[in-house]
Amino acid sequence: MSALLSVQDVAVARGGVALIEGVGFDVAPGTALVLRGPNGLGKTTLLRTLAGLQPPLRGTIAVDPEILTYAAHADGLKSTLTVAENLTFWARVHGQPEIDAALAAMNLRSLRDRPAQNLSAGQKRRLGLARLLVTGRRLWLLDEPTVSLDTASVALFAGVVRDHLARGGAAVIATHIGLGLEQEARVLDLGAYRARPPEQGGHRGSFDEAFA
Numbered sequence: 353m354s355a356l357l358s359v360q361d362v363a364v365a366r367g368g369v370a371l372i373e374g375v376g377f378d379v380a381p382g383t384a385l386v387l388r389g390p391n392g393l394g395k396t397t398l399l400r401t402l403a404g405l406q407p408p409l410r411g412t413i414a415v416d417p418e419i420l421t422y423a424a425h426a427d428g429l430k431s432t433l434t435v436a437e438n439l440t441f442w443a444r445v446h447g448q449p450e451i452d453a454a455l456a457a458m459n460l461r462s463l464r465d466r467p468a469q470n471l472s473a474g475q476k477r478r479l480g481l482a483r484l485l486v487t488g489r490r491l492w493l494l495d496e497p498t499v500s501l502d503t504a505s506v507a508l509f510a511g512v513v514r515d516h517l518a519r520g521g522a523a524v525i526a527t528h529i530g531l532g533l534e535q536e537a538r539v540l541d542l543g544a545y546r547a548r549p550p551e552q553g554g555h556r557g558s559f560d561e562a563f564a
């Protein structure tokens with residue numbers, strides 16, 4: 353089956369500095385790619401680039417923007433709206449009819465009427481991840497999705513990702529922890545793609561991406 357995302361010889365930069373270069377991979381339906389690498393290497397920058405929030409320095413990214421959704425570090429919740437209202441808002445944005453399955457999947461049913469501002473950090477994160485399910489999008493780009501989650505919630509979320517893949521979805525996930533997705537996920541160690549500094553022939557980024 354053809355890839356949902358195809359990346360060829362991509363280089364990315366942040367703040368005018370090239371971070372990663374020569375990255376290439378395909379992500380097929382039913383599979384996940386786990387991005388690994390030390391802090392500051394450029395995992396977030398690569399995900400932002402895949403999401404179309406900034407252009408690559410070089411290379412090609414083939415993806416239909418209509419099929420992807422990007423879950424960044426920030427939860428992006430509306431603090432005065434309840435759990436159910438937050439999800440309903442996002443479901444309507446994406447033309448999805450209901451939120452009950454998403455509430456159940458991330459164990460949020462008992463919290464449905466609580467304002468987002470009164471949730472714990474882990475509960476907020478669960479709500480942020482439940483939002484993925486009401487987008488109806490096939491390709492999930494996830495930046496450290498398990499931050500603040502306890503062990504049970506990590507397992508819950510791993511199950512949600514597994515179900516998404518089983519339905520023909522796909523995911524690219526920057527994470528430092530194991531999600532127990534060894535069957536479905538490949539691991540890409542981005543350390544091997546660290547950009548050379550300019551004095552060694554590497555590229556400088558432009559200021560366009562710095563403010564993108």
Ligand SMILES: Nc1ncnc2c1ncn2[C@@H]1O[C@H](COP(=O)(O)OP(=O)(O)OP(=O)(O)O)[C@@H](O)[C@H]1O
Binds near residue numbers: 395397398
């Ligand atoms: N807005 C910005 N302007 C300039 N430089 C930035 C900006 N945001 C991040 N950087 C720098 O870009 C580099 C890559 O950051 P990025 O967040 O992509 O790394 P990461 O691999 O996701 O790290 P972590 O594992 O800590 O989340 C870092 O050196 C960081 O300090």
